[in-house]
Amino acid sequence: MPKGDKVKKATWIGVAIGIVLLLVVGGLFVANRTDRPILAVTTYRECDFVEWAGSVRVVCSDGTRWTVVQDAVKPSAVPPVVLPNVDKSLPIGDSIKVRYSHYWPAAGGVNCGDFRNGVCISKLASGKRWQDYIDEAVACPKEWAFGTLILLDGKVWTCLDRGGMIRYVAGVAWVDFLTEKGSYPYGEIVTVQVIPSS
Numbered sequence: 001m002p003k004g005d006k007v008k009k010a011t012w013i014g015v016a017i018g019i020v021l022l023l024v025v026g027g028l029f030v031a032n033r034t035d036r037p038i039l040a041v042t043t044y045r046e047c048d049f050v051e052w053a054g055s056v057r058v059v060c061s062d063g064t065r066w067t068v069v070q071d072a073v074k075p076s077a078v079p080p081v082v083l084p085n086v087d088k089s090l091p092i093g094d095s096i097k098v099r100y101s102h103y104w105p106a107a108g109g110v111n112c113g114d115f116r117n118g119v120c121i122s123k124l125a126s127g128k129r130w131q132d133y134i135d136e137a138v139a140c141p142k143e144w145a146f147g148t149l150i151l152l153d154g155k156v157w158t159c160l161d162r163g164g165m166i167r168y169v170a171g172v173a174w175v176d177f178l179t180e181k182g183s184y185p186y187g188e189i190v191t192v193q194v195i196p197s198s
Contacts, residue, residue, distance in 0.1 A: 102182035147197030
């Protein structure tokens with residue numbers, strides 16, 4: 001075959017491959033057009049599911065986007081997280097550093113304000129019985145309203161108590177957990193999430 005014919009043949013092959021690629025890309029574009037009417041928008045806890053004709057597009061709060069294939073199982077509806085009217089001076093669910101401590105009123109001493117005959121008869125500063133809130137309540141700084149939620153290691157605690165030493169030190173709040181055995185050494189700085197009460 002003459003050299004010129006080889007060049008022509010190679011050119012035609014290149015053109016044919018280019019046309020095939022254009023058809024494939026064009027087909028993908030047509031298949032993924034977003035100018036079709038939106039049929040439904042469903043808001044879930046983390047993602048928006050936007051239903052287009054023939055497919056479902058998902059845009060999540062972390063910036064990821066994906067498409068639900070037709071044979072996928074659609075997730076069941078999850079009610080949205082509803083936060084209470086909150087004190088805007090504290091971060092809503094933001095991670096902050098606090099100084100960890102714990103107290104056990106049944107041990108007496110600095111753990112209980114009114115210890116008689118081996119029994120702590122003190123109530124929490126919120127007026128509630130400490131015995132009813134073991135492993136649930138914390139003493140928090142006076143700047144935090146009672147009912148403020150503190151999330152530590154996947155567990156939710158509620159601010160229901162105060163304490164003379166429970167305050168901000170060098171910009172970091174002490175939080176005293178009502179539990180018999182602490183999860184961290186006294187004064188260790190830990191990361192928690194705080195959801196202020198209304």
